Amino acid sequence: MEDYPKTLIEFKERFVTDDDCLRYVASLRWPDGVRCPRCGHSEVWMTKRRLYQCQKCRHQSSITAGTIFHDSRKPLRLWFEAIWHITSQKYGANALGLQSKGVKSTLDP
Helix, strand or coil, rough: CCCCCCHHHHHHCCCCCHHHHHHHEEEEEHCCCCCCCCCCCEEEEECCCCEEEEEECCCEECCCCCCCCCCCCCHHHHHHHHHHHHCCCCCCCCCCHEEEEEEECCCCC
Protein backbone atom coordinates (compact mmCIF):
# COMPACT_ATOMS: atom_id res chain seq x y z
CA MET A 1 0.00 0.00 0.00
CA GLU A 2 1.32 3.43 -0.95
CA ASP A 3 2.33 5.76 1.87
CA TYR A 4 -0.02 8.65 1.09
CA PRO A 5 -1.78 10.93 3.60
CA LYS A 6 -5.25 9.77 4.59
CA THR A 7 -6.43 13.01 6.20
CA LEU A 8 -6.15 16.64 5.19
CA ILE A 9 -4.05 17.32 8.30
CA GLU A 10 -1.59 14.57 7.30
CA PHE A 11 -1.52 15.97 3.76
CA LYS A 12 -0.76 19.54 4.88
CA GLU A 13 2.00 18.32 7.23
CA ARG A 14 3.63 16.14 4.57
CA PHE A 15 3.41 18.42 1.52
CA VAL A 16 4.25 21.89 2.82
CA THR A 17 6.28 23.01 -0.21
CA ASP A 18 6.69 22.17 -3.89
CA ASP A 19 10.05 20.59 -2.98
CA ASP A 20 8.20 18.11 -0.72
CA CYS A 21 6.01 17.20 -3.71
CA LEU A 22 9.03 16.85 -6.01
CA ARG A 23 10.74 14.52 -3.54
CA TYR A 24 7.58 12.39 -3.42
CA VAL A 25 7.34 12.17 -7.23
CA ALA A 26 11.05 11.29 -7.42
CA SER A 27 10.61 8.52 -4.83
CA LEU A 28 7.77 7.03 -6.90
CA ARG A 29 9.66 7.27 -10.20
CA TRP A 30 12.95 5.96 -8.85
CA PRO A 31 12.33 3.84 -5.73
CA ASP A 32 15.87 2.41 -5.95
CA GLY A 33 17.54 5.78 -6.57
CA VAL A 34 17.62 8.20 -9.49
CA ARG A 35 18.92 6.89 -12.81
CA CYS A 36 19.58 8.76 -16.04
CA PRO A 37 16.71 8.11 -18.48
CA ARG A 38 19.14 8.20 -21.41
CA CYS A 39 22.06 5.99 -20.32
CA GLY A 40 20.88 4.46 -17.04
CA HIS A 41 23.83 5.80 -15.04
CA SER A 42 23.09 6.16 -11.32
CA GLU A 43 25.31 9.14 -10.55
CA VAL A 44 23.25 12.30 -11.05
CA TRP A 45 23.05 15.67 -9.34
CA MET A 46 20.44 18.38 -9.04
CA THR A 47 21.05 21.60 -10.98
CA LYS A 48 20.00 25.05 -9.79
CA ARG A 49 16.97 24.77 -12.10
CA ARG A 50 15.88 21.60 -10.24
CA LEU A 51 16.83 19.26 -13.08
CA TYR A 52 18.71 16.02 -12.63
CA GLN A 53 21.94 15.96 -14.65
CA CYS A 54 23.74 12.72 -15.40
CA GLN A 55 27.41 12.75 -14.45
CA LYS A 56 28.25 10.41 -17.33
CA CYS A 57 26.36 11.72 -20.40
CA ARG A 58 25.33 15.18 -19.04
CA HIS A 59 21.69 14.59 -20.01
CA GLN A 60 19.28 16.76 -18.01
CA SER A 61 15.84 15.56 -17.01
CA SER A 62 13.03 17.05 -14.99
CA ILE A 63 11.51 15.07 -12.14
CA THR A 64 8.08 15.70 -13.65
CA ALA A 65 9.04 14.82 -17.26
CA GLY A 66 6.59 12.30 -18.64
CA THR A 67 4.00 12.95 -15.92
CA ILE A 68 0.76 14.92 -15.89
CA PHE A 69 2.62 17.68 -14.05
CA HIS A 70 5.15 18.34 -16.82
CA ASP A 71 5.05 21.89 -18.24
CA SER A 72 2.34 22.97 -15.80
CA ARG A 73 2.43 26.60 -14.78
CA LYS A 74 0.59 25.88 -11.54
CA PRO A 75 2.52 24.97 -8.38
CA LEU A 76 2.97 21.25 -7.83
CA ARG A 77 1.54 21.52 -4.33
CA LEU A 78 -1.70 22.92 -5.81
CA TRP A 79 -1.98 19.88 -8.10
CA PHE A 80 -1.29 17.54 -5.19
CA GLU A 81 -3.98 19.16 -3.04
CA ALA A 82 -6.56 19.06 -5.85
CA ILE A 83 -5.78 15.38 -6.52
CA TRP A 84 -5.95 14.59 -2.81
CA HIS A 85 -9.42 16.17 -2.55
CA ILE A 86 -10.68 14.34 -5.64
CA THR A 87 -9.40 10.95 -4.54
CA SER A 88 -10.44 11.29 -0.91
CA GLN A 89 -14.11 11.98 -1.71
CA LYS A 90 -16.51 9.07 -2.03
CA TYR A 91 -17.93 10.35 -5.32
CA GLY A 92 -14.99 12.39 -6.60
CA ALA A 93 -15.11 16.16 -6.79
CA ASN A 94 -15.91 18.96 -9.17
CA ALA A 95 -14.53 22.47 -9.66
CA LEU A 96 -17.02 24.07 -7.28
CA GLY A 97 -16.24 21.45 -4.64
CA LEU A 98 -12.53 22.14 -4.96
CA GLN A 99 -13.15 25.87 -4.75
CA SER A 100 -15.20 25.45 -1.57
CA LYS A 101 -12.33 23.43 -0.04
CA GLY A 102 -10.00 26.35 -0.72
CA VAL A 103 -7.99 24.65 -3.46
CA LYS A 104 -7.08 27.55 -5.68
CA SER A 105 -3.97 29.01 -7.10
CA THR A 106 -2.40 32.05 -5.56
CA LEU A 107 -2.03 33.24 -9.16
CA ASP A 108 -5.81 33.44 -9.67
CA PRO A 109 -7.52 36.80 -9.04
